[in-house]
Amino acid sequence: MNGYGGSVLRVNLSTGQIQKQPTPQDVARDFLGGRGFGIYFLTKEVPPKADPFGQENKMIISSGPFSGLMIPGAGKCDWTTKSPLTGGYASASLGGHFTAELKYAGLDSIILEGISPKPVYLFIDDNQVELRDASHLWGKGSITVEKELKEQYGEEYQIATIGPAGENGVLFAHINHDYGRQAGRGGVGAVLGTKKVKAIVLHGTKSIPVADLPAYRQAGINLFKACKDAEILKEWQSYGTTMVVSWCDEVGALPTRNFTAGSFEDGKNLYGPVMRKTIVVSDKGCFACPSPCGKYSHTRRYNTYVEGPEYETIGMLGSDLGLGNIEDVAQANLLCDDLGIDTISTGGVIAWAMECFERGIFTKKDTDGLELKFGNAQAVFALIEKIARKDGFGALLAEGVKRASQKTGQGSEKFAIHVKGMEQSAYATHNATAMLLAYMTCDVGAHHNRAWAITYDIQVGREKVTTEKVARVIWLQNFRPMFDVLGACRLQWVELSIDRDLYLPALQAITGIPRSWKDLETVGERIWNLTRLYWIREIDGFGREWDLPAPRFYEDAPKTGATAGQITRFEDVQKLLDYYYEQRGWSKNGIPTPETIARLNLEQFVY
Amino acid sequence: MRLYVDSTRCSGCKACLVACSLNLFQENNPKKSALVILPHFPAPGNYEVKTCTQCGDCAQVCPMEAIKVNERGAYYVDMDECNLCEACVSECPEGVMFIRSELADTAWKCDLCGDCVTVCGTGALWIAETETAVA
Amino acid sequence: MAAILKLFGILKKYIQGADQIMVPANITVRQAITTLHIPPEIVALVVVNGNQQSKEYIIQNDDEIKLLAIMGGGR
Incomplete structure (x- = not known):
């Protein structure tokens, strides 16, 4: 099938059975791929009212017809499952190089079913597909695991992994890839963890078929040229999403102290140019991206490396926690990445807990001795670790802000900032x-x-x-x-x-179907x-x-x-x-x- | 003329690799491209790119004389004449002569088509006159 | 004493579709913006001689200032 890997890989973790099926053509027509495949398979295959952590829930990982091709930014992978955080639909988008590799392995989707009796990682090398023992990786951080697996298999292998938080079932655990790209939201990492899947190792050497190669090549080049001609390209490359921190601060959209305000008095220390100057060491792009938003950073204060922080993380682990130092935010970012929790939800629950503390709803007795005041970076670092390990006070926050506030009561539900149980990301919306x-x-x-x-x-x-x-x-x-x-x-x-009409000739040349x-x-x-x-x-x-x-x-x-x-x-x-x-x-x-x-x-x- | 790279500007996106495979093999397959991107993560957090300098050492050692010069003045592999002996691979000082017999029945290298430059969004790649070494 | 102000995207309509305009030095970027009747909050980014600056930046002689409008898709 032109533009597609051609197969759906089904792995039953309970039985170890592995099978490949042709990607259904009618589903490709009606849902195209990626997020469309995700909701299609989720609705069709996961029975109503399934327990998100039970045998019946599935993890559906899908690329789309652009993935892995010469199209700007063709590196997005969708992870769909029933969310343990919200009890509803979860779909998290992962950048990096995973989705391209999926296509080169001849796959459009991987569907993980059941629960493995012991920790495993899924190994895919073209037609070789195996579940391998992961007991030596269990308990380790995402960055360490990726490094170990890359050293074992080689740089061409793409790795997606969970951290300890996913293993422990933290409801907003994420999946980490490429040393700093995540399928972040809705607890996808916790679903992988309860399935006892520590990682996926992926390698493919196949070519992706397209319908009209010369037309596709030209359409792809036209798209790249349009990106390179864009007025804002240079600034975007320099700052990525951190470019908007100053604007959000100015218009009152920068979440500050659990969304009590939209401007932060120390916001200036978190703006894009400050970050670029103080911690950024290189630009890091996803597959085929002409405008890499990824900023790879090194903190002097902690002597650590991390991809980011990007805008959402600056908002949620920075201003929303009252932290006004970019190195502190970067360090919190790294802890979340390595331990395997979503920076947005993590910022949301900690901000709520800090407000509870400052209102006297929590005291040091509740917080394991942590002085949970806004602006206390050391308390934030300690709490991130506690959440990921479900240790003491961290266990309450590991359930997300909705459940934590319902358990705590005392009016704290009113300032639990979420919709449907998912913590709100980094735009203050008092007046927008x-x-x-x-x-x-x-x-x-x-x-x-x-x-x-x-x-x-x-x-x-x-x-x-x-x-x-x-x-x-x-x-x-x-x-x-x-x-x-x-x-x-x-x-x-x-x-x-860029003009969205430039994408249509590319899609037609790739799939052979005009849309x-x-x-x-x-x-x-x-x-x-x-x-x-x-x-x-x-x-x-x-x-x-x-x-x-x-x-x-x-x-x-x-x-x-x-x-x-x-x-x-x-x-x-x-x-x-x-x-x-x-x-x-x-x-x-x-x-x-x-x-x-x-x-x-x-x-x-x-x- | 040759392909130059400034590795500090590379963001590891691999658009160049796909463009390269499209030119060399008319396929979408970065494993069949003629550049190398080496990521150095998690530390120090940068990319190292290897490109062909058109030095011609590969052509010198090819027993089949299968590595020829094209209209752009670049050495290329005449894929019909390559016997997969791998002499060129070990000779290449930059590590950008490729044989992966499971993927293709020929060696391959950069033929200076320039498509990698066209799709590189960060200006890491460019083609210019070869600087002559000072004796 | 003057500098060049370059406008992009939807901002061009405030200078009748032109690309650039001269502005005096020794005023802030915010003052320059308001003089042209541009609502400051639709200016997402101020770039002076290649570096992002705040709207409180005081314009210097011979500066090249780029003003970029908020994006968000939809062209």
Whole structure:
């Protein structure tokens, strides 16, 4: 099949049975690949109400038709599973070189089923596929494990691994790859850990077939040329996502002290140019990326190396914890990477715990003696370790901010900053209604990447609540997933602003099938609705209430910074949802109507 | 003319490798390319790139005289004439002569097509006149 | 005493579609932006002679200043 590896690899960890099946052509047509394959297989194969840590849950790892080809940023890999953090849909996007290698091994998806009786790693070298003993790797950090496996097998082998946190079932454990790229959110690392899979070692030497080689080559070159001509390329290469720290601070979007404000008085010490000057040693790109956002850093204070921190990590482990030193943030970043926990959720739970401490809900008796005040870097480092090991106070936080606040009570639920149980990523949304709606309705919980609407808020008026704003969020939610589905990065389009029409001739030349953006946006809408149906299937009573944001964004106006005194009214939150459901073709309770389901050919998925 | 590289600008993305395999073999397969990227991680955290200097040592030792000069003045492998003896591989001072018999029935090397330069977003690669060594 | 201000993306409309304009030295970038009636918050990035600077940077003679608008996709 042109543009595809051609096979789906199924590994039953309980029995050790390994089989390959041809990638189904009709699924490729309706869902394309990547995130589309993920939700398709999850809905079809994981039975309703499955225990995320049980035998029935699966880990579905998918590339897309662009992955591994000469297309800018064609290095995105989707990891879909039932989330132990939220109980709903999880899909985490991994950069680096893993997805390309998957295609070179002739694979489009790997589906991990069951639970291994003992620690293993999955070894794939073209047609050789084996489960190998991982008892010597169990308990080790991600960076160490990757280094050991690379030394054993060679640089050409791509490694994805979990840290101790994944083994311990921390609900926001992640998967690490390429010394600093992650499938970060929703607890994908914990699912791998409970399946007793420490790592995947991947190597492929096959060529990926394409339909029209000269046309594909030309279309690929045109895309690279457009990226290289982009006005912002040089600045983007210098700073990556850290470029926006200063802007977010200025407009009040930089999460500060558990989202009590959107501007940080020490923010200047975390800005891109400061980081570039003080700690960055090199630029590190994902596969085929002309605009590498990865900044590889060395801290003098701790004499450590880490990829990052990128914007989200600076927000969540920096300003949101009151840390105003980039070396401290980088060190916290490294600890999370190596121990195997998501920096965004980790920042979220620690920020919540710090607020509890400062309000007197927790004392040193509760925190194992840690002085959990905002700005205490040493306490942050210690707590990261405790969370990953589920040690003492860390065990409470390892459950995520929703469960931790429900257990703690005393009003702490009010300042647990999450949607659907997923900690909100690094945009403060007291007064940015499109971004707020994006978080409320995001299909994995409060994550930014489905609709990065914050710039649109600023352009059209941040406090406005209009049908146009809602339409914009929906369009972004339908369109942006196309990159996750095609297995490529969206940032060349988002940040370099290259013309999206340049992608279409490439896709046609690769697969041999002409597709329009209208057609592809329908695929995006189909995927969006299918993920919604998945939540409805998994959680009894799921509906409108699950789309509400943290009360902080409609009750607690910031006292300082650019958004001081500004807040979204609760009736506007409700209005946003009314507009959104109507435009989506969903009921007032946020359930897709039978007409919408029929229009998108999703009847077969309704139970 | 030859291909130059500034390794400090390489971000390890491998776009050059795919472009190279597309030119040499009309295939998407970075394992069949004529550049080498050596990542040095987790420390010191950089990439080292090896490219062909067009020194011609490979052509000198080829018993089949299968390594010839093309219209760009670059040494290339005439794939029909290569007998996989590997003399060129051990001779190459940069480690950019390749034989992987499981992947192709021929040796291969950089033929200076320039596609790697076209897709390199960070300006790490360029083609220029060969600097003549000062005696 | 003057510097060159180069505008990109949606910012060009504030100088009638031109690419660049001369601005006086010894004022801040923020002052230069507001004089041109550009809302400062839509300027994501200020680059002076190749380095990112804040909007409080005081413009020096012969500076080359690039102003980049907020992105976010959608062209």
